[in-house]
Amino acid sequence: MENVIKIRNLNKFYGKKQALSDVSLTIGQGMFGLLGRNGAGKTTLMKVLATLLQKKDGSVNICGVPIEDAREIRRILGYLPQEFSMYPAMGVAETMDYLGVLSGIGRKERKERTEMLLKRVNLAQHSSKKVKVLSGGMKRRLGIAQALLNDPKVLVVDEPTAGLDPEERIRFRNLLCDVAEDRIVILSTHIVGDIEAACENVAVLNEGSILYRGTVTELLEEAKGKVFTKAVEKRELLQLKQECRITGMHSQEGKTYIRFLSDIPVSGAWASEPNMEDAYMLCLKQNGVPMDIEGGEM
Numbered sequence: 697m698e699n700v701i702k703i704r705n706l707n708k709f710y711g712k713k714q715a716l717s718d719v720s721l722t723i724g725q726g727m728f729g730l731l732g733r734n735g736a737g738k739t740t741l742m743k744v745l746a747t748l749l750q751k752k753d754g755s756v757n758i759c760g761v762p763i764e765d766a767r768e769i770r771r772i773l774g775y776l777p778q779e780f781s782m783y784p785a786m787g788v789a790e791t792m793d794y795l796g797v798l799s800g801i802g803r804k805e806r807k808e809r810t811e812m813l814l815k816r817v818n819l820a821q822h823s824s825k826k827v828k829v830l831s832g833g834m835k836r837r838l839g840i841a842q843a844l845l846n847d848p849k850v851l852v853v854d855e856p857t858a859g860l861d862p863e864e865r866i867r868f869r870n871l872l873c874d875v876a877e878d879r880i881v882i883l884s885t886h887i888v889g890d891i892e893a894a895c896e897n898v899a900v901l902n903e904g905s906i907l908y909r910g911t912v913t914e915l916l917e918e919a920k921g922k923v924f925t926k927a928v929e930k931r932e933l934l935q936l937k938q939e940c941r942i943t944g945m946h947s948q949e950g951k952t953y954i955r956f957l958s959d960i961p962v963s964g965a966w967a968s969e970p971n972m973e974d975a976y977m978l979c980l981k982q983n984g985v986p987m988d989i990e991g992g993e994m
Contacts, residue, residue, distance in 0.1 A: 698760050699725045699849060701745070701880060706754035708740055708904075715740040717904040719754070727876040729895035729912070730884040731976060737904040738884040739778060742854045745882070746775040759849050759880075774843030778854040780835070784828035788819055788838060791827055795842045806845075813841040817871060833864030840871060850880045857890055869894045892972035900979050907983045912972065919970035919978045924958055926965035927951045941981050943974045957981060 701723040708716040715737050732738050743749040744756065747766040756763035759772055782791050789810055796806035814820045817837040822830070830838065836856055843851055853872065857865045865887075872881055873894055883895060891898050892912060900908040900915075908915060923943070928936065933952060936942070944955035955968060957978055970978075 702757045704755045707752045727895045729891035729898040732901035736901045773850045774848035776839045776843045776853040780839040789823040817841045852882045854884045915975045919975040923968045923970045923974045924965040925968045
């Protein structure tokens, strides 16, 4: 069984609204990032892969299995949705056991995998705690543990770090990278830093269409020579907000420094090494995604 996901010319509609438009991707083993704003179509794509939504047309093949074979897909795929809810009065280990029963896993295997997975996600010492007393990060880690109960070849996680504090975000990303060593992990997020820190390959999705597919390194390379920083006065700041795509701004020692995108050098500005946020904003700009007067996307 090949360890690759092949998506070709995938379309999905909600009534007359097209949520996915001719999406084509090839996703191999390791951590793959799907980056896009809220409403870009990321969750729709994740739900199609998890067989929770039916596509209109196109083809999806997961590890050699066509998406139409929902039963087999669910056997080889683990899914952590954006809104993952569990019975709050259940204990952590009890929840894992219950979900294992629903997945048809035998008693001995359930016990062994529950103990192994709770240890792997650093929840073994909390196995008797009620779900309702867990922190947000602990609940997400429990969500990963349940998604791995059936030892899937593919793990799909939708916006897993939204709302987590910085320490939990780092811990969660490290966990996903560890899990991705021997399977496909798709990380869907609007948080650029998660992609930069954890993924080698990425696709940028906007309004249901793929704007970019390739490596993070290649996306950063495209932004070289197009990112500048300048110290500005208030009057000039207002003008630049109208003319340029602002990617960062901070004040220091009474001066305002702005970071912005430009195809040509700007007087008084110096070239800066691009980061993933710069590269993402440039991708949107080059694909004609409009921006408001503050320099962000509409």
